[in-house]
Amino acid sequence: MVPAPSLSGVPTWARRAALLVLATAPMWAHAQSALGDVDAMADVFEGPTPSPVTASDEQLQPSGVSVLAIAQTAHEQRQAHGFAQVNADPAGAGSGTFARARGDAGAGATAEATARWAFSDGLTIDRADLTGRAGVVTVAIRYGGHATADAVGDNTAWSSASLVARFGGDSAEASASASVRDGVRTEDPLTDVPGATRGEFLLTTSFTWGEAIDLSLDSFSSVASYTSGLAESYATAGVSGFWDRIRSVSVDGVAVRDYQLSSLSGYDYRWPFGQLPPPVPEPGMAAAMALGAVLAALGARRRRPPRQGPEA
Structure with a gap:
């Protein structure tokens, strides 16, 4: 919020005018759709009542929200833990899941956790002399994630993570999974580049200048671990996209660089996530700031003592 300028020494009518401009200056508006769902379950066989499933489903605001679910239970040497979390901000989100089960000689345990987040927005590219014409735009979306599983003996654990990105008529998907069953492990990375921890989607779609283009990200991760006796298993998964x-933006194969961009959420998609430029005051706010500066200068001038001539 812009601090109000000091108006002491300024006529009452001028102070009221300045406050009226500040009060009626337009405010930033945000509108976007983002959801986060989390579930966690933990159970110990032949033990006390299992911890209840903890779930959350709520609308995420532009400032970002963290949704968390934790479930755990224990009986003697048997333990089970489930953990799921979602974090989201405009144009970027991530989630993580963890499950761990440990049994004893008499009985076992199981744990599960899932997390899902989804983000959607609509952005519009326009220029006065191109409105209504057909164009082509290419965008980049980065992602990362993992899936791991491990178990002692012949116990079972598995995990999976996936991310789907859609932009206009184009879409791309990345997924990873890991499992341990009867001592046999199978897994693959979220990216298809060997040794890479992050990937990139390049999505190209046709659009009409001046009309909204749909953008969405959708992710899901799930883990489970199970042990039937004196052993331990665990699984983790996580995925992020931003x-x-x-x-590039083009018309008839010719690149266009000087265009206007707007979005339903107010996010400036010409900049990468987390690297937005400082906000520019809207005309009403700029006028209020200018008026306040002028009035403050007038007040300071009135309070200034008169200059005295040199002593005789």
């Missing part, structure tokens, strides 16, 4: 930038 907007990178608009790579």
Whole structure:
């Protein structure tokens, strides 16, 4: 919020005018759709009542929200833990899940956790002389994630993570899974680049200048671990996705760089996630700031003592 300028020494009518401009200056508006769901379950066989499933489903605001679910239970040497979390901000989100089960000689335990987040927005590219014409735009979305599983003996654990990105008529998906069953392990990375921890989607779609283009990210991760006796198993999974930038915009094969962009959420998609430029005051707010500065200067001038001539 812009601090109000000091108006002491300024006529009453001028102070009231300045406060009226500040009060009626337009405010930033945000509108976007993002959801986060989490579940966690933990159970110990032949033990006390299992911890109840903890779930959350709520609308995420532009400032970002963390949704968390934890479930755990224990009986003698048997323990089970389930953990799921979702974090989301405009144009970027991530989630993590963890499950761990440990049994004893008499009985076992199981744990599960799932997390899902989804983000959607609509962005519009326009220029006065191109409105209504057909164009082509390419954007980049970055992602990362993992899936691991491990178990002692012949116990079972598995995990999976996936991310789907859609932009206009184009879409891309990445997924990873890991499992341990009867001592045999199978897994693959979230990215298809050997040794890479992060990947990049390049999505290209046709659009009409001046009309909204749909953008969405949808992710899901799930883990489970199970042990039937004196052993331990665990599984983890996580996935994140975030907007990178608009790579190119063209009409009839000719690149266009000077265009206007707007979105339902107010996010400026010409910039990567987390690297937005400082906000520019809207005209009403700029006028209020200018008026306040002028009135403050007038007040300071009135309070200034008169200059005295040199002593005789």
